[in-house]
Structure formats: structure tokens, C-alpha cells
Amino acid sequence: MSDPNNTAMTVETDGGAAKTVVAAPPRPAPTRPRPRQLPPYKVLLHNDDVNTIEHVVLTLMKLLALPLEGAVEKTIEAHNHGIALLLVTHKERAELYQEQFATFKLTVTIEPDA
Numbered sequence: 001m002s003d004p005n006n007t008a009m010t011v012e013t014d015g016g017a018a019k020t021v022v023a024a025p026p027r028p029a030p031t032r033p034r035p036r037q038l039p040p041y042k043v044l045l046h047n048d049d050v051n052t053i054e055h056v057v058l059t060l061m062k063l064l065a066l067p068l069e070g071a072v073e074k075t076i077e078a079h080n081h082g083i084a085l086l087l088v089t090h091k092e093r094a095e096l097y098q099e100q101f102a103t104f105k106l107t108v109t110i111e112p113d114a
Contacts, residue, residue, distance in 0.1 A: 038090035038091065038092075039090070039091065039112060039113075040088045040089065040090065040112070040113040041088065041089060041090065041091045041094035041110045041111065041112055041113060042085055042087075042088050042094070042110065042111050042112075042113045043085075043086045043087050043088070043089065043094050043097050043098070043108060043110055044083050044084065044085055044086065044108060044109050044110070044111065045060075045074060045075075045078045045083065045084045045085075045086050045101075045106065045107070045108055046078065046082065046083055046107040046108070046109065047078045047079050047081075047082050047083070048106075048107055050105070051105060051106060053075055053076075053079065055104075056071075056075045056078070056106060057071045057072055057075050058071075059101065059104045059106055060074055060075065060086070063097065063100050063101065063104070064086060064087065064097075074086060086108070088113050091110070094110040095110060097110075098110050
């Protein structure tokens with residue numbers, strides 16, 4: 001019996017005799033499971049009456065690599081509304097940012113992004 005998915009070829013050997021070789025069809029590449037997405041967390045900057053606007057702006061530029069305009073915008077938002085969303089990332093990175101901002105005496109909290 002022949003399999004319609006196999007391909008038969010006739011090949012000559014060194015001795016001159018013909019030999020039939022059956023090649024199997026190519027196998028599909030194995031599929032990898034999709035990586036699981038980590039749950040997102042918000043990093044929130046809180047307003048305080050201790051730090052100057054200049055200190056907050058410079059810290060945002062340093063830790064988040066924000067341009068001056070973006071850092072000023074986030075700082076003013078926190079100043080006017082009491083809180084500003086800085087970014088959304090996975091929990092471990094959010095915790096790292098929280099610790100880094102604490103070293104600059106800024107209040108940053110994290111919470112799950114629902």
C-alpha cells in the first residue's frame with residue numbers, strides 16, 4: 001500500500017541498480033505555548049507638601065527617563081489632583097519603582113490594574 005502523503009523517488013546506486021526511496025512528508029513545527037502575561041500593576045505618584053516641584057520633576061526624569069515636558073505634566077497632575085498615574089507594568093517592576101522613588105523621598109504606591 002502506498003501513502004498519498006509520501007513521495008516516492010527512484011535513485012540509482014553506485015552499482016547502477018535503481019532503488020526506490022520513499023520520503024516522509026515534512027512535519028509541522030511544534031507549537032510553543034504562549035507565554036503567560038503577568039498581571040499589570042499601576043505605579044502612582046502621590047502629592048506631598050515636603051518635596052519641591054523641581055525635585056519631583058528631576059526624579060521622574062531620572063527614574064523613568066521621561067522628557068522634561070512629560071515629567072512636568074505628571075508632577076502638576078499629582079500636585080493638582082493628589083495623585084498621578086506614572087506607568088503600568090508587572091508587579092515586580094512596579095515594586096522596584098516604588099523602592100527607587102522611596103530613596104528620593106517621594107511617595108509612590110502600586111495597585112493592580114483592573
